Amino acid sequence: MTVPGFAVVGRPNKGKSSIVATLARDDRVYIDKLSGTTRRTQRFPMKVGQETLYVLHDTPGMQRARAVLGWLEANAGDAASRPAAVRRFLEVHRNDPRFQDECQMLEPIVAGAGIIYVVDGSCPYGAEYEPEMEILRWTGNPSLALINPIHNEHFVEDWRAGLGQYFQTVRVFNAQHAEFRKQLELLELFGHLDPDWREPLDRAVNALCREREEQHRSCATLIAAMIVESLGHCEIQPLLDALPESAQKDALLGRYRSSLVKAERRSRTQIEAVFHYTRLQRQEASMELDGEDLFNVENWYLWGLDRKALLTVATTSGAVVGGGAGLAVDAMTGGLLGGLGTLVSGIGGAVVGGAGALRYADDLADIKVKGLPTGGKRLTAGPSTNLNFPFVLLGRALQHHKLLARRTHAHRDVLHLDSALLETIDEGDRKALGRLFTRISRGRQVARQQAELATIVNRYMARADLVIKSS
Amino acid sequence: MISPSFSDAPGLQELARLSLQIERDRELDWSALHERDAAIGSACVACESPSQRLLCWLDRAEPAGTDHLDALPAGIGPLLSAVMVALGFSVMVGFLLAHPTGQVNLLWFLALFVFIQIFMVLLSSAGLLRLALGRDVGAQWLQPGRWLFRRSPWAARLLRESSDLVQLMVLHQGQLLGAAFMAGALMAFLLTLFANPFSFAWGSTYALGEDVVNSMVQFLSAPWSGWLSAAAVDPQLVADSRVHAGSPGPSAEQALRSGRWWPFLLMVLISYTLLPRLFLWLVSGGLLRHRLLHSFTNYPGADLVLLRLAQAALETRGEAEPLNTPQQAADIKVSPGTKFADASLVNWGDAVARDEFPSFAELQGLGSQPLLLAGLSLIGDEEALQSISAATAPMVLILLKSWEPPMADLADFIDEAARVAPCILLLRPLRGQMISREIQEDWRRFAAQRPGTPAIGLLTECAGIGDQP
Numbered sequence: 050m051t052v053p054g055f056a057v058v059g060r061p062n063k064g065k066s067s068i069v070a071t072l073a074r075d076d077r078v079y080i081d082k083l084s085g086t087t088r089r090t091q092r093f094p095m096k097v098g099q100e101t102l103y104v105l106h107d108t109p110g111m112q113r114a115r116a117v118l119g120w121l122e123a124n125a126g127d128a129a130s131r132p133a134a135v136r137r138f139l140e141v142h143r144n145d146p147r148f149q150d151e152c153q154m155l156e157p158i159v160a161g162a163g164i165i166y167v168v169d170g171s172c173p174y175g176a177e178y179e180p181e182m183e184i185l186r187w188t189g190n191p192s193l194a195l196i197n198p199i200h201n202e203h204f205v206e207d208w209r210a211g212l213g214q215y216f217q218t219v220r221v222f223n224a225q226h227a228e229f230r231k232q233l234e235l236l237e238l239f240g241h242l243d244p245d246w247r248e249p250l251d252r253a254v255n256a257l258c259r260e261r262e263e264q265h266r267s268c269a270t271l272i273a274a275m276i277v278e279s280l281g282h283c284e285i286q287p288l289l290d291a292l293p294e295s296a297q298k299d300a301l302l303g304r305y306r307s308s309l310v311k312a313e314r315r316s317r318t319q320i321e322a323v324f325h326y327t328r329l330q331r332q333e334a335s336m337e338l339d340g341e342d343l344f345n346v347e348n349w350y351l352w353g354l355d356r357k358a359l360l361t362v363a364t365t366s367g368a369v370v371g372g373g374a375g376l377a378v379d380a381m382t383g384g385l386l387g388g389l390g391t392l393v394s395g396i397g398g399a400v401v402g403g404a405g406a407l408r409y410a411d412d413l414a415d416i417k418v419k420g421l422p423t424g425g426k427r428l429t430a431g432p433s434t435n436l437n438f439p440f441v442l443l444g445r446a447l448q449h450h451k452l453l454a455r456r457t458h459a460h461r462d463v464l465h466l467d468s469a470l471l472e473t474i475d476e477g478d479r480k481a482l483g484r485l486f487t488r489i490s491r492g493r494q495v496a497r498q499q500a501e502l503a504t505i506v507n508r509y510m511a512r513a514d515l516v517i518k519s520s
Numbered sequence: 521m522i523s524p525s526f527s528d529a530p531g532l533q534e535l536a537r538l539s540l541q542i543e544r545d546r547e548l549d550w551s552a553l554h555e556r557d558a559a560i561g562s563a564c565v566a567c568e569s570p571s572q573r574l575l576c577w578l579d580r581a582e583p584a585g586t587d588h589l590d591a592l593p594a595g596i597g598p599l600l601s602a603v604m605v606a607l608g609f610s611v612m613v614g615f616l617l618a619h620p621t622g623q624v625n626l627l628w629f630l631a632l633f634v635f636i637q638i639f640m641v642l643l644s645s646a647g648l649l650r651l652a653l654g655r656d657v658g659a660q661w662l663q664p665g666r667w668l669f670r671r672s673p674w675a676a677r678l679l680r681e682s683s684d685l686v687q688l689m690v691l692h693q694g695q696l697l698g699a700a701f702m703a704g705a706l707m708a709f710l711l712t713l714f715a716n717p718f719s720f721a722w723g724s725t726y727a728l729g730e731d732v733v734n735s736m737v738q739f740l741s742a743p744w745s746g747w748l749s750a751a752a753v754d755p756q757l758v759a760d761s762r763v764h765a766g767s768p769g770p771s772a773e774q775a776l777r778s779g780r781w782w783p784f785l786l787m788v789l790i791s792y793t794l795l796p797r798l799f800l801w802l803v804s805g806g807l808l809r810h811r812l813l814h815s816f817t818n819y820p821g822a823d824l825v826l827l828r829l830a831q832a833a834l835e836t837r838g839e840a841e842p843l844n845t846p847q848q849a850a851d852i853k854v855s856p857g858t859k860f861a862d863a864s865l866v867n868w869g870d871a872v873a874r875d876e877f878p879s880f881a882e883l884q885g886l887g888s889q890p891l892l893l894a895g896l897s898l899i900g901d902e903e904a905l906q907s908i909s910a911a912t913a914p915m916v917l918i919l920l921k922s923w924e925p926p927m928a929d930l931a932d933f934i935d936e937a938a939r940v941a942p943c944i945l946l947l948r949p950l951r952g953q954m955i956s957r958e959i960q961e962d963w964r965r966f967a968a969q970r971p972g973t974p975a976i977g978l979l980t981e982c983a984g985i986g987d988q989p
Contacts, residue, residue, distance in 0.1 A: 060924070060925060060927075061925040061927070062925040062962070063925075072836070073836045073837055073838060074836050074837065075836070075837040075838050077837070077838065078838065091838050091839070092838065092839050093836060093837065093838045093839070094835070094836075094839065095834075095835070095836045096833075096834070096835045096836075097832045097833075097834050098558060098832025098833060099832075100832070107838075110925070110927075112927050112928030112929065113927075113928050113929045113932070114929070115897065115898050115929055116898065116929065119898050147928075150928070169923075172923040172924070172950070173923075173950070175869060175870070175921070175924070176869075176870065176896055177869040177870075177895055177896060177924070256834050257834070259831065260834050263824065263827055263828075266823065266824060266827075267550075267824055270820050270821045270824060271546065273820060274543075274546070274820065274821075281680065319546050319547075322549060322550050323550050325550065325551075325836075325837065492680050492683070493656055493683060494656065494681075494682060494683055494684050495680050495681045495682075495683075496539070496681040496682050496815065496819060496820060497682070497684075497815070499681075499820045500818055500819070500820045503820050
């Protein structure tokens with residue numbers, strides 16, 4: 050049996066490449082506001098192992114549809130000879146630079162590919178579209194039309210009426226915002242275009258569902274690993290007599306924070322790779338997510354737990370050490386200090402070493418000065434015992450995952466972490482997480498705690514897709 | 521959760537290798553990972569259990585030339601056992617021969633070789649119970665074996681990740697060493713007995729009455745007194761073995777009778793020290809095996825490895841790096857105040873109907889000029905070109921839908937019209953909307969490629985028009 054193919058066709062700049070990028074989950078597909086950037090047909094095979102289940106063809110837009118239709122009308126006798134006329138057009142003009150785009154587009158269709166005709170639902174219907182729709186009808190291939198509302202849906206109904214004259218099936222599909230379920234529905238619809246295509250398309254949908262579940266599990270594992278790594282991380286350096294102790298402590302704390310930021314960024318890149326995003330990082334050069342933003346005081350309670358939830362978790366996890374004083378201050382002032390109490394005292398406890406100023410600079414981890422048996426002293430920063438810190442990491446990671454899971458590969462805007470996600474975690478799980486974080490901080494059976502953490506995280510990740518089709 | 525199978529058992533070293541390899545894999549590309557593991561999966565198809573598959577995967581996934589994790593030196597286990605045998609032997613010999621009168625203190629013997637050992641066995645049992653319940657053993661510094669274990673880098677990794685397993689491993693090995701110690705002591709006991717027969721005695725130093733000692737001895741021998749009377753002790757022997765401070769040494773008959781303690785002591789040593797150690801060793805070994813299998817197959821990320829091994833790699837992306845052809849746009853705009861009064865007017869694709877002219881500032885006053893419809897049919901284009909040619913106007917004004925992309929058939933038309941007069945493109949916005957910069961850029965780029973198109977302009981909706989929905 051031949052592999053089902055689907056040629057995504059339409060006028061330039063109407064979202065063909067966006068649809069291909071979304072369905073092929075390929076953010077390398079060039080999507081430009083400028084028209085005519087696709088000049089050659091590109092193949093996007095969907096392969097499971099060595100087997101290809103279907104192929105998407107991203108085609109250039111038709112440039113001289115009226116001229117092509119004129120040639121076809123002049124070279125076809127009756128309706129039955131129309132598909133042959135299209136083939137003949139291709140044979141005759143294959144090397145004609147004037148019809149290069151048309152030939153590129155017709156090539157897969159003449160080879161048997163189904164037609165996915167794409168229009169922009171935010172622009173009005175126009176009679177100038179009719180020649181190209183007529184040409185597609187002449188091919189005799191199974192076809193459907195997709196209305197891609199790029200900016201809005203103002204003209205969707207007009208298009209529905211117009212396209213209904215030429216295509217049996219017309220659907221609205223927003224390539225930029227189509228959630229996973231919609232993408233699967235569209236693929237299933239492709240399968241309905243021809244009875245022979247149904248089985249491979251169903252298998253493709255099932256394979257994608259399986260992969261989606263695996264993606265969530267992988268992300269949960271990666272996030273759990275990142276949290277465990279961050280909670281266990283510490284920086285050590287010898288205390289030099291020649292330099293002021295406070296300066297050395299500041300530098301060490303800076304290095305400690307920088308390592309945590311790097312660990313988080315590395316985890317982000319890994320999670321983006323799981324969702325097949327290879328270029329997100331480059332596009333996110335200026336995104337808020339980066340750098341010292343992790344330690345942004347204003348967002349600390351947004352990403353992590355709020356004061357009330359933190360108190361509840363702390364009392365059940367037995368993790369209140371040191372920073373409990375800060376929590377108490379926050380509670381007494383009704384949060385008027387904006388969490389400053391907790392941040393400055395730090396759940397990690399008092400700063401050891403005698404530099405009182407550090408008490409207010411270091412909210413994340415202890416700085417310890419320890420004598421060495423060989424003489425001299427050693428400075429240690431971390432590991433963090435701040436109870437909210439792993440919740441902040443988790444909140445940010447879950448939000449990042451949610452944005453990725455709901456994003457399509459046609460969407461090229463930057464990501465923003467600006468909502469509180471941990472609110473969706475129920476209290477029982479928060480307490481369980483608090484206990485897990487405490488055990489991880491204490492270094493107890495970390496692998497086991499990590500696996501449990503991944504299980505809880507995965508539960509919330511699967512919710513990012515409202516539906517996962519059973520395989 | 522994956523159920524372990526006992527047919528194969530990874531060791532702690534394999535667990536550490538798995539941990540390292542999963543960490544390495546986090547840096548790999550998703551597709552590459554799937555391709556690699558799908559290939560390994562077909563090579564490991566004969567492996568039935570998850571742990572076998574993981575071990576098979578581990579052997580193939582580790583990069584070539586990976587420096588295998590250094591385990592403890594190969595002979596360290598037997599060597600330590602030999603040392604403990606020698607130690608037990610020495611302690612027993614030293615203890616027995618330390619009595620020049622040939623009279624061994626029975627209570628000291630029991631304290632050193634039985635009660636302390638029983639205490640250790642009880643401690644180990646409590647630790648094993650805690651570990652079996654999934655808790656860590658407290659007071660880890662009390663386990664000397666852990667210090668040795670800690671010296672290995674891979675073991676240090678496991679100490680953080682799977683401290684319970686390491687504790688179980690140390691406890692398991694500890695039982696073997698304890699048993700080796702007692703085996704050495706037993707050997708020494710028997711050899712010394714044959715080489716230099718001695719008697720056992722107990723004194724009144726600790727104010728213990730005969731009843732107490734007798735009860736203790738009867739209690740200790742209870743398990744075998746019914747079927748091995750030779751190893752039981754009668755009250756008379758207890759009484760005969762008692763020595764009083766300041767009293768003369770035992771008579772020859774007493775010495776002979778007190779020498780009969782050894783079957784009882786031999787059974788006590790075997791029953792309360794050696795056998796419990798061996799029993800704990802077996803139980804802790806079984807538990808360790810079970811836990812290792814469970815930890816191995818349930819290690820974070822191992823489930824994903826098994827999944828990748830079982831299913832074919834999925835790929836949807838393009839076969840080649842997609843191409844793009846962005847081009848630079850020239851900055852060509854209609855000069856402000858340009859008059860279109862004498863221009864030939866072309867309505868491309870029915871962009872602006874004549875009755876809409878008053879809506880656009882630039883078209884006001886042009887209502888009476890002929891409006892040529894083009895862009896819908898080739899015949900229409902031909903007729904429009906003929907009209908342009910006949911009119912010989914100083915310029916051709918082409919009204920366009922800004923939301924439609926510039927196309928080649930428009931370019932063909934412009935190229936023809938420009939033979940007569942330069943063409944100016946006027947873009948009509950969607951009602952109530954601005955023409956975006958990207959669209960303007962797109963049209964400028966198009967115009968820049970047409971020598972006969974010196975400028976483009978934007979139609980401006982008159983006040984009130986743009987407010988309509």
